[in-house]
Amino acid sequence: MTGPRFTDLAASLPASVPFVGPEAQERARGRPFRARVGANESVFGPSPRAAAAMAAAAADAWMYGDPENHDLRHALAEAEGVAPENVVVGEGIDGLLGYTVRLTVAPGDAVVTSDGAYPTFNYHVAGYGGVLHKVPYRDDREDIDALLAKAAEVDAKLLYLSNPDNPMGTWHDPAAIEAMLARLPQGTLLVLDEAYAQFLPEGAQPRIAVDDPRAIRFRTFSKAYGMAGARVGYGLGAAPLITAFNKVRNHFGMSRISQAGALAALEDGAFLAETIARVAAARERIAGIAGDNGLSALPSATNFVAVDCGADGDFARAVLAGLLAQGVFVRMPFVAPQDRCIRISAGTQADLDLLAAALPRALAEARAEK
Amino acid sequence: MTGPRFTDLAASLPASVPFVGPEAQERARGRPFRARVGANESVFGPSPRAAAAMAAAAADAWMYGDPENHDLRHALAEAEGVAPENVVVGEGIDGLLGYTVRLTVAPGDAVVTSDGAYPTFNYHVAGYGGVLHKVPYRDDREDIDALLAKAAEVDAKLLYLSNPDNPMGTWHDPAAIEAMLARLPQGTLLVLDEAYAQFLPEGAQPRIAVDDPRAIRFRTFSKAYGMAGARVGYGLGAAPLITAFNKVRNHFGMSRISQAGALAALEDGAFLAETIARVAAARERIAGIAGDNGLSALPSATNFVAVDCGADGDFARAVLAGLLAQGVFVRMPFVAPQDRCIRISAGTQADLDLLAAALPRALAEARAEK
Incomplete structure (x- = not known):
């Protein structure tokens, strides 16, 4: 019994995954993240009107x-x-x-x-x-x-x-x-x-x-x-x-x-404007947390902030690992020299409180590893 | 200014649409259908538990x-x-x-x-x-x-x-x-x-x-x-x-x-079983309506019934048009000799009441056209 004949192109492709999802990381670590600020999602949620429209449409999903x-x-x-x-x-x-x-x-x-x-x-x-x-x-x-x-x-x-x-x-x-x-x-x-x-x-x-x-x-x-x-x-x-x-x-x-x-x-539109304002405030808070730890934040016109960890990619990866271990889901650039940064999405006050609490230890551990 | 260079394959493809949706037909006729029994959707809806799960997930859609x-x-x-x-x-x-x-x-x-x-x-x-x-x-x-x-x-x-x-x-x-x-x-x-x-x-x-x-x-x-x-x-x-x-x-x-x-x-599983039973009952009713109009229904192991209109594709298309004109959305096979049939999805009692009311006129008009 033979299997399907793939095209030459399909046969040559790796079974690659552009991103590993936070759920897969949670399954691997055996417990959920405490702050989900790694995928540039909007923690401020959909508009309540959008949520209500989706909830109402659920029964019509036939x-x-x-x-x-x-x-x-x-x-x-x-x-x-x-x-x-x-x-x-x-x-x-x-x-x-x-x-x-x-x-x-x-x-x-x-x-x-x-x-x-x-x-x-x-x-x-x-x-x-x-x-x-x-x-x-x-x-x-x-x-x-x-x-x-x-x-x-x-x-x-x-x-x-x-x-x-x-x-x-x-x-x-x-x-x-x-x-x-x-x-x-x-x-x-x-x-x-x-x-x-x-x-x-x-x-x-x-x-x-x-x-x-x-x-x-x-x-x-x-x-x-x-x-x-x-x-x-x-x-x-x-x-x-x-x-x-x-x-x-x-x-x-x-x-x-x-x-x-x-x-x-x-x-x-009002909710969109509110989200944009909340994101701007969260960006400032992330920059402040970075500054409190002696790091600098890049200017951002997005719902995330790249924080320069001040050394090379290995150091930033160690900081990232330290945050993940403390339940703070973040990601980082893949390629040098951008990979000296970690990338933190705008979070709620509670999310960023967790970040503020976790970052010093992540940095200390990363420095101790060097 | 030139546009994008399509691949040879893409350039050769028609901008085809496998199916025209009922919404497009409703926009063309200027009013909604009264019975939606043409796309083999399940009028019996999703499980209330599934609908509730989807409604609950709406706020988490961020x-x-x-x-x-x-x-x-x-x-x-x-x-x-x-x-x-x-x-x-x-x-x-x-x-x-x-x-x-x-x-x-x-x-x-x-x-x-x-x-x-x-x-x-x-x-x-x-x-x-x-x-x-x-x-x-x-x-x-x-x-x-x-x-x-x-x-x-x-x-x-x-x-x-x-x-x-x-x-x-x-x-x-x-x-x-x-x-x-x-x-x-x-x-x-x-x-x-x-x-x-x-x-x-x-x-x-x-x-x-x-x-x-x-x-x-x-x-x-x-x-x-x-x-x-x-x-x-x-x-x-x-x-x-x-x-x-x-x-x-x-x-x-x-x-x-x-x-x-x-x-x-x-x-x-209970809802699924219920739907399957309701679909079986609807199939019988569709066959009964067909029989009342001198038409025969094909046996079906699906949520729809192909009804043999007893003549050629042009006749069935005329019947279909008559049903659509009366607000009953149905479809039919594209190819002869299957296109002697129209295809009616399992409907609610109300849907099939409308079908029962509309089919005699659709047939009469189709016969008059011949």
Whole structure:
């Protein structure tokens, strides 16, 4: 008896996992974390109106969701000031990145990103046989000039940029993003991951015409809207590209409950503003805790803060391990020199009290190990 | 300014939609349907315990779901009497079919199915450049001998069979499925879609060893469990194949709310049994309504009934249009001669009262058109 014949590409892929979830870590340690501030989730939760809409939709879950995501796409179009034809809804930005790669990347095609940027994008590129070309960060920011130069050099199909950046929290001036678009090589699509866009300072949103065929922008309900578990992301772009998603997407992939929740979340602007304010306060508190321990916090336009542990990656990994051991779930950048930092998501007061209590010991133990 | 460069494959694909949703039809007609019995959803809803679990999980939707689906996979493994390594959970059977095709089908590879079987499977095969070879139904059932012969002839990577069958509701004896497996060509994977398995008569479940590398079976919470809108399907198969899904799946694709709902649904065996009994009663009522109108109902081991309208596809399409016009959402097979039938999902008493009231007029108008 023989098993299935995998494609050459599938056979060559590792059974890789872009991220180990906190639940797996909890199972391994045998007890739950006391603070969950590692995955850039929003501890401030979904809007109560969104939660109520999802709870109400639960009994109606016998019906498939609308495969066209009509109501949500139209509401998003109105909110973003674009046409519904410029909006595609999918199973989180992760799902939409996968579709984007599938539409554009054939085996051997070149793709450019930063070394240490979003691993799930890399997972998709590898998964479709694309060849990743990475350029280093520069001063803890993605290096636009280097990305553009590499894209031109390798004739990239896609160029990935997250703005604000994950995992560092840094961002580029709108003018820099707008200038980048103008300098993009012919035939390279800018994949602009704006998962954290709502946290940008006033006036820091780049102005990109939605029907500009050179870019697609991704947004999500997972961060500022506090709905990571609902899996709702969306893309904004020129109609021909947006329509192309209908060639490959899982048309019935969206949860009906999530559709209802996202619609309600979109209507609760007051809650969104409140979350953004709470996140800003939490960022300040994290920076304060860092400072109290002699560490520095990087500026952030996201719902997390990269804290520079002041030494190398091994030291930061030891600090991270010390926090995890004390029940504080955090993550950190994978690549040097960014891996001198740990990345702490905005938490509740209670979460950050735990962080404040745990960090000194984690640092002391890490220093003792050296 | 140029747009993205699509792959040759993506450029060649139509922006096809496997199914138009009832919501789109409602938008086109300008008013809602009065009975929703066209998509084989379960009008009897999710288990109240599942609905309560989903409602309770709504406020926790700020957390990503466990990307390993650990608890649900373990509960399914226990319920199915297999190991967790034999279970993959995904965004509905649709999502899992897509991953299966992606793992095995390279452009030009042969895939075998029945003409008129599940179009979403065909959508995925076309989407990865596979070449579909279709054999006709025989006596309103998928033709196992013809499928096997075609698979051998074209050296198929995949052979799709739904048992019980959608859209006809028919099924094969377990011995026939088991014998099919033994006769499968080397290197052909049997994709056994068991979305409706819970509705099979006692003793009609084929016995297939879960670690048999020649088959993968798909089940879902969308039908008997009444949770189509939650998007939870699962596959059962040999561990090497199941593990391979980790190479390509959207690891964070599952809604946390849906994970909680599926777990609770699995624990409510009494509700499942009740739904199966209600569906059986509804099938009898649909057959009775058909009989009252001089039509015959096909035997069904699903939550729907194919009703033979007694003439050709054009006539059945006219009947269908008459029902839709009266607010009764139903669908029908796409391909002759099965398209002499319309397909009616199990409904509530009120749904079937509407069907009983609407069918005579739909038939009369269709006859007048001839």
